[in-house]
Amino acid sequence: MTDFLQLVIAGTATGGCYALAALGFTLLWQASGTINFALGEMVMLPAFMMLFFMSVLGLPLPLAFLATLALSLLVMGYGFKRVVVDPLIRHDVITLVIATLGLSIGVRQAVKGVASAQVFTFPSVFSDTLLTIGGVRVSAGDIGTVVVACTIVLALQAFLNRTVTGRAMQAVAQNRDAATVLGIKVERMVLYAFLINAALAAVSALLITPVYLAKFDMGDTLGLKAFYAAIIGGFNNSRGALLGGVLVGVLENLVGTYISPGYKEGVALVLFMVVIVFRPQGLLGTVEERKV
Amino acid sequence: MSPLRWIILLAGLAFVALAPTQMKNYGVYLTTLWCVYLIAGMGLNLTVGYAGQISLGQAAFLGIGAYTAAIMSKAGVPYLAIFPAAAALCFVVGLLLGFPALRVQHHYLAFATLGFNMLVFLVLRNEEWLTGGTFGINNIPRPTLFGWRFNRPLDFYHLTFAVLVLTGVLMAFLLRSPWGRAFAALRDNPIRAESVGINTTFYTLMAFAIGAAYAGIAGALFAPLVQFVEPAPFGFATSLSMLLMVIAGGSGRFFGPALGSVVVVLLPEWLRFAADWYLAVFGFLIVAMMIWLPGGLLSLPERVRR
Numbered sequence: 001m002t003d004f005l006q007l008v009i010a011g012t013a014t015g016g017c018y019a020l021a022a023l024g025f026t027l028l029w030q031a032s033g034t035i036n037f038a039l040g041e042m043v044m045l046p047a048f049m050m051l052f053f054m055s056v057l058g059l060p061l062p063l064a065f066l067a068t069l070a071l072s073l074l075v076m077g078y079g080f081k082r083v084v085v086d087p088l089i090r091h092d093v094i095t096l097v098i099a100t101l102g103l104s105i106g107v108r109q110a111v112k113g114v115a116s117a118q119v120f121t122f123p124s125v126f127s128d129t130l131l132t133i134g135g136v137r138v139s140a141g142d143i144g145t146v147v148v149a150c151t152i153v154l155a156l157q158a159f160l161n162r163t164v165t166g167r168a169m170q171a172v173a174q175n176r177d178a179a180t181v182l183g184i185k186v187e188r189m190v191l192y193a194f195l196i197n198a199a200l201a202a203v204s205a206l207l208i209t210p211v212y213l214a215k216f217d218m219g220d221t222l223g224l225k226a227f228y229a230a231i232i233g234g235f236n237n238s239r240g241a242l243l244g245g246v247l248v249g250v251l252e253n254l255v256g257t258y259i260s261p262g263y264k265e266g267v268a269l270v271l272f273m274v275v276i277v278f279r280p281q282g283l284l285g286t287v288e289e290r291k292v
Numbered sequence: 293m294s295p296l297r298w299i300i301l302l303a304g305l306a307f308v309a310l311a312p313t314q315m316k317n318y319g320v321y322l323t324t325l326w327c328v329y330l331i332a333g334m335g336l337n338l339t340v341g342y343a344g345q346i347s348l349g350q351a352a353f354l355g356i357g358a359y360t361a362a363i364m365s366k367a368g369v370p371y372l373a374i375f376p377a378a379a380a381l382c383f384v385v386g387l388l389l390g391f392p393a394l395r396v397q398h399h400y401l402a403f404a405t406l407g408f409n410m411l412v413f414l415v416l417r418n419e420e421w422l423t424g425g426t427f428g429i430n431n432i433p434r435p436t437l438f439g440w441r442f443n444r445p446l447d448f449y450h451l452t453f454a455v456l457v458l459t460g461v462l463m464a465f466l467l468r469s470p471w472g473r474a475f476a477a478l479r480d481n482p483i484r485a486e487s488v489g490i491n492t493t494f495y496t497l498m499a500f501a502i503g504a505a506y507a508g509i510a511g512a513l514f515a516p517l518v519q520f521v522e523p524a525p526f527g528f529a530t531s532l533s534m535l536l537m538v539i540a541g542g543s544g545r546f547f548g549p550a551l552g553s554v555v556v557v558l559l560p561e562w563l564r565f566a567a568d569w570y571l572a573v574f575g576f577l578i579v580a581m582m583i584w585l586p587g588g589l590l591s592l593p594e595r596v597r598r
Contacts, residue, residue: 035402037402084579084583087583088582088583088586091582091586093346094340094346094402094539095582095586096582097346097402098535098536098539098578098582099578099579099582099583101532101578102536102574102575102576102577102578102579102581102582103575103576103578103579104575105532105571105572105574105575105578106571106572106573106574106575106576106578106579107572107575108572108575109569109570109571109572109574109575110569110572110575112572113569113572224406224410227403228403228407231400231403260418262414262417262418263414263418265410265414266410266411266414269407269410269411270411272403272404272407273392273404273407273408276392276395276400276404277391277392277395280395280400
């Protein structure tokens with residue numbers, strides 16, 4: 001039973017990181033209809049940026065994180081929107097899917113070219129002490145990760161629902177034309193979504209890299225899990241991403257331990273297949289109407 | 293088609309059929325591989341280019357076809373039975389994959405097919421009793437058909453080329469039939485297609501199933517070509533290459549995959565010297581191409597004319 005609880009808690013922590021990446025993904029989709037297949041690389045890239053700042057420039061982790069955050073906002077937020085998405089968004093979805101897939105290959109291989117295919121360890125922001133609560137041993141890192149992830153999801157939700165800017169972003173997501181008529185600066189709201197996505201990816205990198213380790217292809221599985229988490233939870237619901245992420249993280253741990261480690265990677269997939277066949281809008285999502 | 297186009301087409305076919313006789317073994321191998329990918333690419337072009345569905349799982353069908361061929365030929369089944377079996381198996385699995393496509397569109401479908409690909413990959417890797425796991429299956433014999441042994445690389449190339457022409461002709465007929473029109477209607481506006489009485493359910497499923505069957509045939513040629521199958525060539529990366537093949541050439545154009553597969557099969561060989569950076573450049577080139585030439589290379593003449 002204690003094993004079971006430990007697996008659940010560790011899974012929740014991993015799931016929280018999936019959820020953060022997934023959240024950025026759903027935000028982009030809502031704000032601009034952008035499908036970002038380079039999501040995994042957008043978590044991998046900040047991890048390497050932080051490593052660069054720490055090892056080459058000798059900055060401590062907090063400073064390295066802030067520098068990375070700024071760079072992420074510029075490159076993966078603003079740059080990504082202006083250079084890749086803006087010229088492509090007028091075409092159909094498949095064009096953007098392929099372009100971002102191309103982008104992910106390009107970024108991944110470029111990082112491999114610069115940093116080699118080596119695996120790099122990454123320091124954790126939390127101390128590595130083990131706490132024992134009622135016989136269950138939990139690492140402080142796991143608890144910290146869960147707390148940070150939950151806080152960010154709740155804060156983001158409060159921002160989207162309670163502030164004028166947040167509500168304007170939702171309006172843009174629901175109906176661009178109506179939002180324009182109401183005097184909302186649509187383009188700026190879309191840019192905010194891109195910036196938030198970049199910030200979430202950077203935080204996700206900070207939390208997950210100590211566990212996943214930094215490698216040029218770490219985004220591969222990470223991105224996929226985040227997509228699946230987003231769809232399982234519901235594409236148009238922020239809490240859905242959290243639910244989906246945690247569900248995937250926990251079930252993966254349980255399947256990997258109790259059923260077969262070989263199929264651990266398949267868990268998110270099966271869950272995803274079941275969800276899209278029986279409830280395509282996701283567990284917490286609402287149905288989107290088809291346009292003629 | 294105008295007489296001029298017929299002449300160009302026949303000259304092109306004659307060139308492709310005869311050119312490998314002047315090549316070394318590796319050149320013959322690459323040309324055969326190009327034919328194999330082209331068959332799978334034609335199938336994917338039907339699914340993606342003509343019927344407008346996204347599929348990131350074509351390599352899984354190539355894998356199913358290849359493993360079917362490997363396992364059956366090891367068991368002593370003649371190739372005359374293997375080709376239809378591989379095609380039929382992929383047809384059925386493709387039909388099953390089509391079901392999620394009925395429920396969801398666009399990005400969901402991209403993930404669903406991608407997920408399917410990963411699932412097949414995991415099964416190929418983990419079910420050692422059937423697939424040999426990561427060790428794969430080796431010493432796959434080259435086929436014998438009607439008493440002819442296609443053992444030498446050049447003979448096997450001609451067999452592959454014959455299958456390519458046959459499947460190509462079948463595809464051309466399919467696309468000119470009312471089915472081809474129905475697929476295009478499904479792509480251009482599914483709701484309107486439904487309202488004029490096209491059974492969209494049926495045609496969506498068929499687009500996936502026929503596309504998959506083509507990959508199955510390609511896989512059944514891939515196994516005896518390489519004579520060794522393992523899970524690695526049937527991962528998501530190959531599916532992506534295949535989709536690129538279709539898009540780079542020009543999706544929804546009959547000869548799109550032919551040009552696209554040249555780019556995808558031969559370019560890596562020519563750019564070997566660039567090593568790791570080759571793929572990085574390749575990735576960014578895709579982005580650039582989607583921005584400036586989303587219609588693929590075959591749309592270039594039209595763009596220039598305008």
